[in-house]
Amino acid sequence: MVAAALLAATLFIKLAAGMLADRVLGEPRRFHPLVGFGRLAGWLESLLRPEDPVAARTGQWRGLLAWALAVLPWVALVLWLRGLHPLAHWAVDVLLLWFALGARSLTEHGEAVAAPLAAGELALARQRVSWIVSRETTALDAEGVARAGTESVLENGNDAVFGTLFWFIVAGGAGALLFRLANTLDAMWGYRNALFLHFGRAAARLDDALNWLPARLTALTYALLGNTRNALACWRRQAGAWDSPNAGPVMAAGAGALAVRLGGSAIYHGRTEHRPPLGNGAPPDAASLYGAIRLVRRGMLAWLAAAGVLALLLALLATGTDGGPHA
Secondary structure: OHHHHHHHHHHHHHHHHHHHHHHHHOOOOOOOHHHHHHHHHHHHHHHHOOOOOOOHHHHHHHHHHHHHHHHHHHHHHHHHHHOOOOOHHHHHHHHHHHHHOOHHHHHHHHHHHHHHHHOOOHHHHHHHHOOOOOOOOOOOOHHHHHHHHHHHHHHHHHHHHHHHHHHHHHHHHHHHHHHHHHHHHHHHHOOOOOOOOOOOHHHHHHHHHHHHHHHHHHHHHHHHHOOHHHHHHHHHHHHHHOOOOOHHHHHHHHHHHHOEEEEEEEEEOOEEEEEEEEEOOEOOOHHHHHHHHHHHHHHHHHHHHHHHHHHHHHHHHHHHHHHOOOO
16 A cells, blocks of 8 residues: 555656646757657658558558557667666656646647637637648638637647646656657558558557547546536537547537537648537637637646545555554
């Protein structure tokens, strides 16, 4: 019991330190490690992606090999660094959580869209939302900008925040790094087009697997911190219609928690995609975007509080166990 209490207390302190570092420092402004990782991934892609992208079997095996070469050596390096000294895990884990956590960046980008949208500066809001979404934004009206921004914050709340926290809780800094790099490769290779349909399948499937439980915990977090009944109903009715098995629960529950209507048609790369509806309520606006940001921020505090309560309970149990009479 004492060992479990110490482990929980250590986890709580590391979570608090990593969250604080992200809040104060944000992501690295210069020499961001993910820039170098992206270059490595691009080199591996050019080396291993088959010239004939239709070659299914060859493409899948090469894609899996590229994923392994891009991700696993870094995870192994982290595990080695943690073992160099009995106290090394403190610095390694906190630094990696700071690196992997994108909460401040996400909220800053969301607020950068919400502020001009609330002020009626539609052209500026369109420009800024184009920085965080892949759909075409030049012809979006105010509701379209709010919809794109709110969806982005809700979905990336899982990818950039809660998924990272989950894998950090499970496996420390190595887990957070594994999740962040896998998510990055999915964003680079996980497309269902002619070039990446087979080569990127491993990246997409592995990201789906790593995200399965965190996505549902994210959806539950949104539901508990917003309009709970509406969020759970939207999750149950709408999530299965979404293409992504993980984005569906997150975005349906998030939209329901905010009591707004999201989803619907959007233009990607010149082609209109008719997406299923999400949520139930009023059309989105700047307040919806601010609401999504608050869900992410409050969710982080809720996860940290849960870790703190667990550490305190285990400490009390350990004290009671050790403080009893001995024969």
